[in-house]
Amino acid sequence: MSAARDSLHPVTVTSALAHALVLAAALAGCGDDSGGHDDDHDHPDAAVETPDAEPPPDGAGTAALTVGYAHLVDGAPVTIGTETPYTNAAGNAYGVTVVRYFLSDLVLTYADDTEHEVAGAYYVDHDLPETMTRALADVPTGELASVRFVFGVPPALNVTGAFTAPPESLMEWPEMMGGGYHHMKFEGRYVNEAAEPFQFRAHSGPLSGTDYTFEVVLDATGHEVTADGASLTIEMNLEEWFENPNTWDLNDFFYTGHMGIMNDAAAQLSLSQNGAGVFTLGAP
């Protein structure tokens, strides 16, 4: 590998190879995965999952689980468009145009402390209805205690070339910024301090050796996977990206000369910190 090539790829050959092997193993498992892979999905890369999720405890049955994804602002389903109908904690009027992201390594924890894991990255795109519902098969029945997952693409999977088909492949993070894939593209426009509409692009991803993923744990008390199946809805409360603990005045992040935050480590950190409070689980 040449110096020029190295300058574009901070990932070493050895680690890239290891990642590729891990990925190949995960992909190889996808073909016969009836547990968690959406067979009707048009995008074969959508769920890079291991099929051998832990077997259910002796005597326990399994059922289908549907995981839905909802995008809310102030408790109501988001309206996509170039209007600016919302107001964030800093008082900025804003609107939303794009919501795309990966959630990875979903783990269901049951009331009896057993776990069921569906490893791999799953892509959600508000504009692609087929990604907004994920069908999981062979999920153990029982009362749930919590649902946890990783926001974004974990480092072991976040290697350029891991996704070979759109839409997942279009989440690429430029090789000039380290390669891999975005965790999220959250876009819209806001009214800036000059009272003019200004586009914002809150894109998160790995930068300068920091991956900026984070784990989310949601209380699932009251949810149960019965023999008839079950459904869960993972809600992304979009306004939370701009508050708690860090209040985002969008004028500070998106302005002429600073159109986006992909190369802004401080903004990436701040956004990931706010991410802890972004997700909720829909009512049973």
Place this chain on the structure above:
Amino acid sequence: MRGTVALALVVAAGASACAADDGPPGPPTPVDDRLPAGFPPMPVAEDNPTTAEGVALGRQLYYDARLSPDGSRACASCHFQDRSFSSTGVTGVLPHVNLAWSTFFLWDGRFTGTLEEAMIMEVEEFFGTDVERLKEPDLEDMFEAAFETREITTTRAAYALAQFQRTLVSGASPFDAYLEGDAGALSAAERRGMELFYSEDAECFHCHATRLMTDNLFHNIGLDADVTGTGRGPVSGRALDDGKWKTPTLRNVAVTGPYMHDDRFETLEEVVDFYAEGVVDSSTLDTLVPIGGYGLTAEQRADLVAFLRALTDESYLTDPALAPPR
């Protein structure tokens, strides 16, 4: 190594074997689709694997005016190799390059589906091909070699064209050489342009994505203030898609002008000037494009143009395997 280079050798071998054999041709010869580094796997229809004989037939048809009922035109009448199989003098002709990865065709994506389906549309609707006109010994021989039958149908003609289209792969520009380790493949200005291209200061890479340099999706980049009923919207039936046009690949973009769906810009400099200071707001303006433009300096604009010119794959523009068959 370009896929077409390896392919050309196989095609030549296959064609030569056919010529030496006076009996019925054997089964068509599978082609190993070797792709440029970094390219995604090429989708290939299960019922239309690429073969040397299929490619040879598709190439013949691409250049053969018998494809049209009155014998007046072929694909190559508007798609010229030295222009990356784009056109000149005909408005809104997208180049034929790396189409194997497309699922939307034409600027507004009115044709959606596989490459085979797109070629069927071309044969049956665009050309209105009369198969009787194709029933001549030379073509019947080629159909037999490609599909093991002398029966000519519009579907077989389309499938052959699809096979030839899968050889129209371009990925051997100086930029590719740079990515593959040749640090001297790009000049200083081209490298600065590349850095700008892959930054949010110019924001080219989100749409002109992957090594294909297109996301094959639709965007409103701010060409017009009133976008009602234009672009993708009338096709999808969604007002949110008004004013959106397909992202063209930037492969060989230096030779595919004029630019945009309506050819409104003659030069790359005009295109970059538009992005720098000409973007107008509208109801569906893409969030990736700042209202008013990116505000690039004169030097940045020149660097971007230099980089865009470094996306030219000269071997694609001159490859004899893609030229008119003898």
